Amino acid sequence: FAGAYGLEERSSAAYLQLNFSGDNWTANVGMRYVETEEKVTNYVNASATDPDAITTSLFGPYKTVLTENTYKDWLPSGNLKIDLNDTMVLRFAASRTLTRPDFSALAGSVSLIPPAVVGGVGSGSGGNPNLAPITSNNLDGTFEWYYADQALASVSVFSMDIGNYVSLDRSRQQYLTIDQLHPAPGAMVDYDLTVPVNSNAEVNGVELAWEGPIVENFGAFANYTYAEGSTDDGQPMVGLSENTYNVGLWFENQTFNARVNYTYRSEFFSGLDRASAFWQDEVDSVSASFGWKINDTYSLSLDALNLNNPKTKYYAESKERPRSVYENGRQYYLNFRFKF
Numbered sequence: 003f004a005g006a007y008g009l010e011e012r013s014s015a016a017y018l019q020l021n022f023s024g025d026n027w028t029a030n031v032g033m034r035y036v037e038t039e040e041k042v043t044n045y046v047n048a049s050a051t052d053p054d055a056i057t058t059s060l061f062g063p064y065k066t067v068l069t070e071n072t073y074k075d076w077l078p079s080g081n082l083k084i085d086l087n088d089t090m091v092l093r094f095a096a097s098r099t100l101t102r103p104d105f106s107a108l109a110g111s112v113s114l115i116p117p118a119v120v121g122g123v124g125s126g127s128g129g130n131p132n133l134a135p136i137t138s139n140n141l142d143g144t145f146e147w148y149y150a151d152q153a154l155a156s157v158s159v160f161s162m163d164i165g166n167y168v169s170l171d172r173s174r175q176q177y178l179t180i181d182q183l184h185p186a187p188g189a190m191v192d193y194d195l196t197v198p199v200n201s202n203a204e205v206n207g208v209e210l211a212w213e214g215p216i217v218e219n220f221g222a223f224a225n226y227t228y229a230e231g232s233t234d235d236g237q238p239m240v241g242l243s244e245n246t247y248n249v250g251l252w253f254e255n256q257t258f259n260a261r262v263n264y265t266y267r268s269e270f271f272s273g274l275d276r277a278s279a280f281w282q283d284e285v286d287s288v289s290a291s292f293g294w295k296i297n298d299t300y301s302l303s304l305d306a307l308n309l310n311n312p313k314t315k316y317y318a319e320s321k322e323r324p325r326s327v328y329e330n331g332r333q334y335y336l337n338f339r340f341k342f
Contacts, residue, residue: 007129008043009109011102026085034077036100042069042109042131047178049187062180069131075100077137093144103133103168107198112177114193120183123174124193134200139163152221153214160207167203169235170196170273196273203239205231224249237279238271259293272316280325283315305335 019032048055048065055063079097086092110129117124144158173195180188207229215221226247231239250263266286273280288309294302311332316325 005111005113006045007109007111008041009105010041011105012039013037013102027083029080029082031080032078034079036075036077036135038073038075038102038135040069040071040073040108040131042129043067044069044109044112044129044131046112047180047188049178051187071132071134073135075135075137089148091144091146091148093142093146095140095142097140099138099140101136101138103136103198107168108133112195114177114179116179116181116183116191124179124191125195126193127196130198133168133198134166136167137165139165150214154211155214156209156211158209158211160205160209162205164203164205166200167233167239168198169201169203169233169237169240171199171201171235173197173199201234203231203233205229205239205242219255220251220253222249222251240271240273243268243270257295260291262288262290264288280316280318283317283321285312285314286310287312299340301339303337303339305337307333307335 013036015034015036017032017034019030022029022031044067045064046067048063050057050063052063052065054065056065057063077098077100079099080095082094084092106129108129108131110127112126112128114126115124139162141161142158143160144156146154146156148154175193175195176190177193178188179191180186184191207227209225209227211223211225213221213223224247226245228245229242230244231242233239245268246266248263248265250261252262253260264286265288267284269281269284271279272282287307290306290309292304296302308330309332311329314328314330316327317323318325
């Protein structure tokens with residue numbers, strides 16, 4: 003029962019937007035109201051004498067713990083587009099956005115490893131039903147130059163001030179434990195759990211992008227993102243790669259289209275596992291897609307992913323301490339489409 007949980011989440015929202023325009027500019031401002039209701043059910047060990055205990059399980063007595071939360075958020079936004087001339091555009095945006103934590107973070111089952119000696123401290127991991135939605139105050143500025151047909155060069159800067167960012171931390175909690183060291187009726191034992199917690203973080207970065215034709219029906223594209231993040235607890239940001247880029251080639255005419263893409267992502271912090279930090283190593287992948295427009299009704303396409311068969315590698319505090327390696331193989335998708 004400790005490995006089971008339930009979660010019910012209901013969300014509702016309303017949005018109002020006003021649009022403005024002038025001789026060489028357009029703009030809009032908006033407000034979004036979001037309400038999130040959560041009910042999280044977890045199951046924990048209990049004493050048979052606890053009036054709330056369920057004693058019919060072959061795994062021993064347990065009880066239900068219900069956590070209910072309601073979150074109400076106002077999310078304003080504003081966008082401004084200025085046409086400097088026929089080929090150059092400036093864009094500015096300011097917004098407050100919301101993302102809800104993963105279900106696994108909210109209601110993940112508790113996994114415990116009891117201590118090896120009486121009086122010791124066990125370890126484990128679990129969810130946190132009191133995680134609040136993640137909010138972010140965002141500022142973006144972009145310069146775009148459409149210097150030729152089908153051609154674009156752009157540079158963007160961005161800043162995100164993130165509230166209720168979901169980090170990972172260690173929390174000491176007590177659980178009723180029944181095992182060889184603590185025979186029935188058991189004892190309350192300390193555990194150091196790795197659990198998600200709300201924190202604050204900041205991300206700043208720059209994006210560069212280019213796309214353009216080389217010869218008729220044939221072109222190339224490239225983009226690069228540099229991002230730097232920091233957190234209140236001093237830990238690296240979970241999932242943040244400092245460097246990411248894509249480069250590729252494309253071909254397109256009235257009947258056929260093709261695209262080949264290379265993607266690179268630098269290493270990033272994955273979190274805590276058994277009280278130890280671990281990272282995902284840098285990874286790259288090659289993908290391709292091919293399309294054939296048979297006629298106005300039928301089309302055929304082939305998508306190929308992971309053509310270089312990349313390995314996903316995890317390591318502890320340094321690359322000299324590997325944790326795991328995954329190889330997911332190449333993937334191919336053949337798609338046939340038709341329309342009435």
